Amino acid sequence: MLKYTVRRLIQGIPTFFGITVLSYMLMLAAPGNPIELLTFDPNISVEAREKLAIQAGLNDPWPLQYLTWLIGNDWRPVDMNANGVLEEGEYGVRQGILRGDFGRSFFYKRAAITVIGDRIPATLELGVAALITSLVLGIPIGVIAAIRRGGIFDNFSRVMAVVFNAVPSFWLGIMMILFFGSILGLLPMNGRCGTVLVGGCPPLYARLEYLIMPTFVLAAGGIAGYSRYMRTSMLETISRDYIRTAHAKGLPGRTVWFKHAARNAMIPIATFLGPALTGLWGGAVITERVFGWPGVGRLAVEAVTQRDYPVVMAIVILGAVSTIIGYIVSDILYALIDPRIRFS
Amino acid sequence: MRKLSAIVLLVVAALVLSVLALPAAAQDEGGPGEGGIIIESNFGGDIATLNPIIISDASSSAVAGFLYPGIIGLDPETQNAAPNVAGALATGWEYDETGTVLTIYLRDDAFWNDGTPITAADYLYAAEAIKSGETDSARTYVFDSIESIEAPDDYTVVVTFKEFNCRSFNDVNDIPVVPAHIFSEVFETYADMNEDVDYNLNPTVTFGPFAFGEYRPAEQVSLVADQSYPDTILGYVSPAGWIYKNVADQTVEIELLLAGEINVVAGVTPERQQDMRDNADIQTFDYPANGYTYMGFNLADPTNPQDGLDEDGNPIDQGNHPLFGDVRVRQAIAMGVDVASMVDATLFGEGVQIATNAIPTSWAYDDSIEPWPFDPEAAAALLEEAGWIDEDGDGVRECRGCLYAEEGAPAEFELLTNAGNTTRERIGEIIQSQLADLGIKVNFNAIDFNILVQTLLGQEFDAIIIGWSLGLPDDPDGTAFYGPENDLVGSGFNFVSMNNEELNRLYNEAAHVPGCDQDARAELYIEANRLLRNELPYLYLYSANAQYAVRAEVEGFDPFPSFLYWNIDAWRVISAE
Numbered sequence: 001m002l003k004y005t006v007r008r009l010i011q012g013i014p015t016f017f018g019i020t021v022l023s024y025m026l027m028l029a030a031p032g033n034p035i036e037l038l039t040f041d042p043n044i045s046v047e048a049r050e051k052l053a054i055q056a057g058l059n060d061p062w063p064l065q066y067l068t069w070l071i072g073n074d075w076r077p078v079d080m081n082a083n084g085v086l087e088e089g090e091y092g093v094r095q096g097i098l099r100g101d102f103g104r105s106f107f108y109k110r111a112a113i114t115v116i117g118d119r120i121p122a123t124l125e126l127g128v129a130a131l132i133t134s135l136v137l138g139i140p141i142g143v144i145a146a147i148r149r150g151g152i153f154d155n156f157s158r159v160m161a162v163v164f165n166a167v168p169s170f171w172l173g174i175m176m177i178l179f180f181g182s183i184l185g186l187l188p189m190n191g192r193c194g195t196v197l198v199g200g201c202p203p204l205y206a207r208l209e210y211l212i213m214p215t216f217v218l219a220a221g222g223i224a225g226y227s228r229y230m231r232t233s234m235l236e237t238i239s240r241d242y243i244r245t246a247h248a249k250g251l252p253g254r255t256v257w258f259k260h261a262a263r264n265a266m267i268p269i270a271t272f273l274g275p276a277l278t279g280l281w282g283g284a285v286i287t288e289r290v291f292g293w294p295g296v297g298r299l300a301v302e303a304v305t306q307r308d309y310p311v312v313m314a315i316v317i318l319g320a321v322s323t324i325i326g327y328i329v330s331d332i333l334y335a336l337i338d339p340r341i342r343f344s
Numbered sequence: 345m346r347k348l349s350a351i352v353l354l355v356v357a358a359l360v361l362s363v364l365a366l367p368a369a370a371q372d373e374g375g376p377g378e379g380g381i382i383i384e385s386n387f388g389g390d391i392a393t394l395n396p397i398i399i400s401d402a403s404s405s406a407v408a409g410f411l412y413p414g415i416i417g418l419d420p421e422t423q424n425a426a427p428n429v430a431g432a433l434a435t436g437w438e439y440d441e442t443g444t445v446l447t448i449y450l451r452d453d454a455f456w457n458d459g460t461p462i463t464a465a466d467y468l469y470a471a472e473a474i475k476s477g478e479t480d481s482a483r484t485y486v487f488d489s490i491e492s493i494e495a496p497d498d499y500t501v502v503v504t505f506k507e508f509n510c511r512s513f514n515d516v517n518d519i520p521v522v523p524a525h526i527f528s529e530v531f532e533t534y535a536d537m538n539e540d541v542d543y544n545l546n547p548t549v550t551f552g553p554f555a556f557g558e559y560r561p562a563e564q565v566s567l568v569a570d571q572s573y574p575d576t577i578l579g580y581v582s583p584a585g586w587i588y589k590n591v592a593d594q595t596v597e598i599e600l601l602l603a604g605e606i607n608v609v610a611g612v613t614p615e616r617q618q619d620m621r622d623n624a625d626i627q628t629f630d631y632p633a634n635g636y637t638y639m640g641f642n643l644a645d646p647t648n649p650q651d652g653l654d655e656d657g658n659p660i661d662q663g664n665h666p667l668f669g670d671v672r673v674r675q676a677i678a679m680g681v682d683v684a685s686m687v688d689a690t691l692f693g694e695g696v697q698i699a700t701n702a703i704p705t706s707w708a709y710d711d712s713i714e715p716w717p718f719d720p721e722a723a724a725a726l727l728e729e730a731g732w733i734d735e736d737g738d739g740v741r742e743c744r745g746c747l748y749a750e751e752g753a754p755a756e757f758e759l760l761t762n763a764g765n766t767t768r769e770r771i772g773e774i775i776q777s778q779l780a781d782l783g784i785k786v787n788f789n790a791i792d793f794n795i796l797v798q799t800l801l802g803q804e805f806d807a808i809i810i811g812w813s814l815g816l817p818d819d820p821d822g823t824a825f826y827g828p829e830n831d832l833v834g835s836g837f838n839f840v841s842m843n844n845e846e847l848n849r850l851y852n853e854a855a856h857v858p859g860c861d862q863d864a865r866a867e868l869y870i871e872a873n874r875l876l877r878n879e880l881p882y883l884y885l886y887s888a889n890a891q892y893a894v895r896a897e898v899e900g901f902d903p904f905p906s907f908l909y910w911n912i913d914a915w916r917v918i919s920a921e
């Protein structure tokens with residue numbers, strides 16, 4: 001299995017580079033640039049703007065910008081003070097992502113990796129809570145719907161699945177905020193922690209109420225999706241001979257459904273788990289914005305709007321790596337769960 | 345009986361005393377840091393840095409404004425530079441006879457909160473850092489006008505300008521004052537400010553009613569009362585602190601205010617302003633926002649954008665826009681668009697129509713300059729006179745002897761604005777519909793702001809709806825927007841390619857009035873504004889009303905336009921108990 005994992009990881013390297021080249025090109029091809037946006041101010045002279053663009057390396061051709069991003073520019077002379085003259089010993093200061101330097105955010109004026117690092121705990125917190133919620137609710141709903149096929153519960157869950165899949169999450173979020181936050185005053189409407197002068201954010205258990213609404217909104221699609229997948233998979237499984245045999249052997253219904261059928265029906269779900277990890281980043285973009293959740297998703301939207309290239313690229317890498325790893329984990333899980341599949 | 349009377353008297357006396365005592369309790373003055381917490385929503389995005397040398401975003405500036413003194417203060421009431429303003433250093437200033445040397449006298453009773461005196465060296469440090477070009481400060485433009493800054497002693501700053509220009513005065517205040525003794529320790533070189541230095545987001549030595557509390561990324565910044573601040577109104581800082589809480593949605597922002605989770609919203613959207621006024625739990629203050637919205641016309645040929653001047657300062661032939669090159673067409677459009685109704689329809693009446701680039705609070709505002717009247721008939725007649733006639737009866741006029749378009753070309757143009765700004769999108773639709781009635785076809789598109797900026801600066805557009813936020817102190821000069829030297833393809837802000845000799849003369853004269861007398865300058869600017877009203881490089885639309893909304897339990901709320909917090913050290917949140 002170790003050999004298999006290592007091989008898959010090595011296979012992931014060209015994919016990773018492919019993603020970065022494409023993303024970098026697309027990002028630079030998008031109109032506008034960060035300096036134009038940061039200095040859209042008539043007070044700021046053309047020369048001052050030009051200087052900032054040179055310092056940021058934005059006037060370099062894109063392959064050079066990509067190369068700088070990848071391997072840095074501390075090995076070549078760079079006009080760091082943008083005075084038009086390359087002075088002796090005037091080298092770049094960037095080390096490139098291959099040496100762990102993801103560049104400096106144009107907007108936040110600090111290392112892109114620090115900016116993202118500040119946000120990752122919040123996104124993970126929300127993402128994991130949403131994933132657990134969607135699995136814990138989605139799978140049993142699917143199993144019960146399959147067992148009670150054609151019944152009220154099955155029809156109800158089907159309707160609800162369509163509704164939750166169809167409702168845009170920003171709308172669901174705003175409605176929940178208005179109802180549970182504003183009208184009923186039951187849940188906090190914004191943010192991840194209480195508003196206190198000093199003392200930081202308390203531990204998770206002391207602020208669970210902040211997690212409820214965003215988790216539900218982020219998990220809504222997942223609950224709907226998993227319940228439908230699980231129902232289909234379960235229906236397929238319970239029509240198998242071994243289930244009929246189990247019934248024929250006189251095993252109690254509950255044992256057959258949950259011990260024999262559900263466990264086997266969950267195998268296809270494992271394949272969804274890997275991509276689900278990536279999906280959580282994607283879904284969080286909207287949910288985090290609506291609830292003012294201080295996570296990576298919200299940062300991603302802001303960074304794209306502000307053309308904050310280093311932050312955008314760092315988030316792309318985060319997404320690319322989690323996707324690649326997600327698929328590998330998914331394949332490994334599949335092989336672990338289903339003895340018919342072997343690592344080869 | 346006497347006993348009974350005595351009891352009744354005692355009871356009455358007790359009641360009277362208790363009634364007298366009640367208001368006394370309610371009016372309890374509180375004490376240092378006992379005035380509760382002021383929580384303002386921050387809809388403008390997370391702060392980037394609290395190092396004022398490199399700040400370039402509004403959220404960071406809002407926070408840093410509490411932490412560092414200005415060199416010259418602004419009087420909150422007049423919005424003009426004034427000596428001895430709380431929180432600022434200048435006690436006075438004077439120009440030499442050439443008007444190029446400005447001597448600023450600083451107070452000697454201001455101290456950083458670590459006890460170090462605030463001196464001219466603190467201003468010089470920031471100036472040197474900006475001038476070095478090693479930081480990524482966008483303020484290097486101040487040295488376009490400033491030749492040098494010196495400090496003959498600890499409490500005197502001498503600024504020498506490259507040439508006499510009244511507009512240069514504002515550049516002096518764009519250089520911040522920072523604790524040089526700390527900054528030179530924390531940042532070994534100026535370039536270090538660009539690095540991941542903790543101090544940029546954790547400043548410990550400050551001067552203001554509040555000191556830095558803590559920063560929770562993308563959540564909030566908190567400041568705590570700093571009782572060492574000498575310029576308080578009550579003799580102490582009343583609020584325990586101030587929190588700038590990030591809120592991502594403007595609907596949620598108002599709900600949070602109504603629920604009492606925050607107590608200040610500094611920018612209520614027009615559609616909610618009346619709700620706020622009607623709400624007994626909220627106190628409001630309305631004022632014309634320091635900015636305006638306009639429709640800009642590209643006067644030059646958009647298919648071949650050229651700079652305004654060549655290297656020797658001679659005008660370059662930029663061609664003429666087929667429609668807008670003719671001032672009569674611009675004037676016809678101004679009369680064909682009902683701006684007053686537009687303000688009602690898009691801003692719920694929360695705005696004022698403007699005639700020029702001077703908003704009502706400007707010192708160069710003159711209410712005798714009136715906007716163009718809405719007069720579709722006069723507009724149609726003017727278009728006919730300009731050679732735009734609908735001969736084929738298809739509802740769109742064609743060029744029949746017009747000045748700059750090909751014969752037979754339809755009266756058609758593309759109007760752009762930034763997508764997501766629903767007010768501007770609605771304005772575009774109104775203009776599109778009203779100009780269709782006039783026989784002008786408008787292709788209206790709302791596009792991504794980045795693309796808009798690029799198209800705008802690239803001068804490849806026909807017309808655009810956008811707005812300007814103005815700075816303080818008020819500077820009525822419009823050289824940046826209408827001066828030919830700023831007509832630079834790809835970077836200049838005179839993207840409408842305005843070049844009017846009379847206007848250039850007026851601006852130049854106003855910038856060189858001997859002694860920079862404000863009244864004398866205002867006269868020239870008013871004349872310039874009258875010219876702009878008639879020449880219409882922009883169709884000036886409106887200045888929207890801004891509103892501060894603050895919970896009723898906040899005492900001391902007494903703002904001036906654009907100066908919400910001038911007396912925040914005396915604010916107090918009365919607790920519900």
